[in-house]
Amino acid sequence: MRIEEAVPAIPGVPLYDLLFGDLSVDERDLPAFVDGPTGAVTTYGQLVDAIDAFAGALSVRGIGVGDVVALHAVNSAGFAIAFHGILRAGATATTVNALFTPREIEKQLRMSRAVAHVTVSPLAPGSVPAAQAAGIADDRIVVLDGWNGFLSLAQLLAEGSPALEIAVDSASGVAVIPFSSGTTGVPKGVMLSHRNLVANVQQCVERIHVEPGERVLAVLPFFHIYGMTVLLDLAVRVRATLVTMPRFDLTEFLRVIQDEKVSYAFIAPPIAVALAKHPLVDEYDLSSLRTVFSGAAPLDERLGHAVADRLGVEVLQGYGMTELSPVSHAMERGRSSSVPLSSIGPAVPGTEVRIVDIDTLDDIEAPSEGRSASGELWVRGPQVMLGYLDNPEATAGCVTDDGWLRTGDIAAYDADGFVFIVDRLKELIKHKGYQVAPAELEALLLASDRVADAAVVGETLEDGDEAPVAFIVPVGDADEEAILTELNGQVAPYKKVRRAVFVDAIPKSASGKILRKDLKATLVGGE
Template identity: 45%
Template sequence: MIFRSPWPDIEIPAQSVTDFVFANAASHAQKTAFIDGPTGRTLTHGQVHGMARRVASALLKERGLRKGDVFCIFCPNLPEYVVAFHGVAMAGGVVTTASPLCTTETLAEQLGDSRARFLLTVPPFIGVALEAAKAAGVEEVFVFGEAEGATPFAALVAEEAGLLRIEIDPARDLVALPYSSGTTGRAKGVMLTHRNMVAMMAQLETLWGDATEDQSLAVLPFFHCYGLLAFVCMTVRRGLSCVTMPRFDFEQFLQLIERHRVTSLMLVPPIVLALAKHPLVAKYDLSSVQFINSGAAPLGEALQNEAGARMGVEVRQGYGMSESTLAVSGRRRDEDPAKPGAVGRLLPNNEARVIDVATGADLGPNQRGELLVRGPTVMRGYFGNVQATDATIDADGWLHTGDVVVIDDDGEFFIVDRLKELIKVNAHQVAPAQLESVLLTHPAVADAAVIGIPHEETGEAPKAFVVKRAEVSEAELVAHVAAHVEPYARVRAVAFVDAIPKSPSGKILRRELRERIVV
């Protein structure tokens, strides 16, 4: 059975991302677009557009950027991040977005895998950036501000130079290359075309309706599809105002809501948890908030209701993944409240199937199985990895999400489980195999397996099961892993066992490990 959206299909313009985003730029050129939360520095919509044009021109004429060349942005949330992204896109380049938490090793791997020519960073990250760039053969490193060994980003916006018109094929040409672990293994470049992103923005407009006076707060990282589409693109497209946060601090988050009378919040479950339970919430006037959406990880029904009651605003959920550009399901603002625990209904122009995990047979409403999605926002594939692409998108164009869902008679989606072995820590995907390989580098470890365990703040957290070769403590192994991975990926607990359960073919039987945990 094929499930379809309850909403009629929409027209998806055959435009580049920047043509679509800046279509109405002249009508709100004087309006503030972005406000840097800590400093109050602002950029108007006109400044964002004009600076992006200068960046595009400089990259094309002075740096010889060619259509399809990759430009990496390794920065926290800043107003100028938006300028950089759209400047590269306008020039026909491809932006690969890197997490500010990347280690030198992880960043170098992404730069090399994506074949990045250029890298943009900030002074506090310059050491990691330069080392990774050198290892990956990056041509030039830019920096916001100044730092030794890097070219000031200001050089790209120094003077107006006539913009060369780049012909874009929206259906084929890439514009963004975020990295995702997908359903298995290490991170891979998700190839998003101009059409993918324009389609996603058009779908989001049907959900959000006419909210031209929204004041949003960008606490979500711009490197993630959630932040990239919701703020870097949609703020500009709709002529809205957005306050940016370069790093998350809960009290500053509350202060900024109060100071700027923020109306719209796009959040992840740990922040929703804090809104529901943290005593600091009572100190601030948050009455301006009219809309709260939670995504990137499942949000429990009880927590959803508790946060909504405290804030006086319904907390809604959506579902999606990088491989679908962002959202697969959601709920329109003008609709009645969602069913508790639901993540909305299928967005326009999309199709879905639910299949039996064992047989692959199609299932109907109220039956539990793996979700498959097809539509204009499904990625073109994984960059340079045909095998991984073929394992994720079948010959008929169905994206196999690896998530187990139930779609009820009203078309409401409920995410109930995951097939994939990835551990979802907030919006980050952590591959157990990566942590296992790090553990096995310790001389005292004979064998290891990692699974995700429930965690109130992060949704899930990695727990390791270790067979010892020599005496070693839990604290020593936790520290060993932490020294080699990003902070969100660190192991939170270690259990020592006599053997790791495995199948005859050597596959770790993680289900048996989960059965040993008493929650």
């Protein structure tokens, strides 16, 4: 079955033009950003002027269409200035996870062929050497808030170079290259066009309903596609105010909501656990908060209702993938009472959906009542990526010739078109809202002299989150602590393996594919 909704108007313009092209004189004085820790305000006028100046500074350095600029920073107005300045100059941004190790940063910069690098001082000690190791010259490294004599945002803006009028093909021009593990395997660069992002912003405007002037909490990272589109770009499009936090800290999170009168908070499920259970929540006045929207991983229905009941707010959830820019499904604000919280809602406007039998690839029909049989969720719409960077084989395995993106998630739907994620066909582990690719960790383990063979799977925790667990065939008398210390020193914190299980052999199919379900079954069995 296919579910289709009306396609929203999708202007054929670059993302900058959608967000700022109609900025009025009166809107220039509206607050675009409030820095949560300090209260510093950046108006829309200051924001767009700085974006233009940043773009001009890149242009005079010969950076433009076809060039990739890496952005490794935490949430702030500076991030937005650099991100949209890169796109305004006609270049492509590749956003780098703030938790990445220098090895991981260097790898992404090399894969994306970045010609310049932008970071911030708290990340600079690891970020700058990684950029240098990737071959980026010092005069093309920017530390937004200043560090060790490298170019700063203030210096670039002071140059006063005007932004050039750059011709960008919105349909084919690559705006951003975030990295994703897709449905399996190691991270790949996802090429998203200006049209992809413009379309998804418009789709979110019509479904998520952030209001002009509303204060929106921005704790989810802008470098992640969820924060990039649903927070940064959506809020700017409707002239809301983003209250930024550089990282999640529960005390600061609650204080910022209270002091800044935040009414809309976008979160991931681990934050929902704290909101539902932590006693600290009762010490703050959260009466301004009206809506909590959860994404990045499935939200348990009971947990969602616990948050709604405790805070007296509307709780919503949605679904997406980096390859979908990212949103394909979302519950609608103001209509949560008519949509089961266990669902991800209906497709956003302009999106077609199929649920496909994983063996026959036949469509599974919607039932007249109850839920349908389960199958793989397929999505088609203007938000589907252009493809994976330098990887046509992986693209072909994910996107069909007629444009359907195979999500790798097992879903069902009901007669009303509400979709329910019921299982994961793909091998990704979702830990604290981040994607962890087993293949990446397995490659690192297999590179160790202490490991003969290995497999990594996700173990479900009490709060419904997952954490990586390694099954290892050790060499000789190697011990767990030594192996995990070696592995975890090479990866970002959210990728760290929490424990290892020593086994005599890794179960595999006749074709050599790791039988992950067999391994996960032993975890359920308590071994």
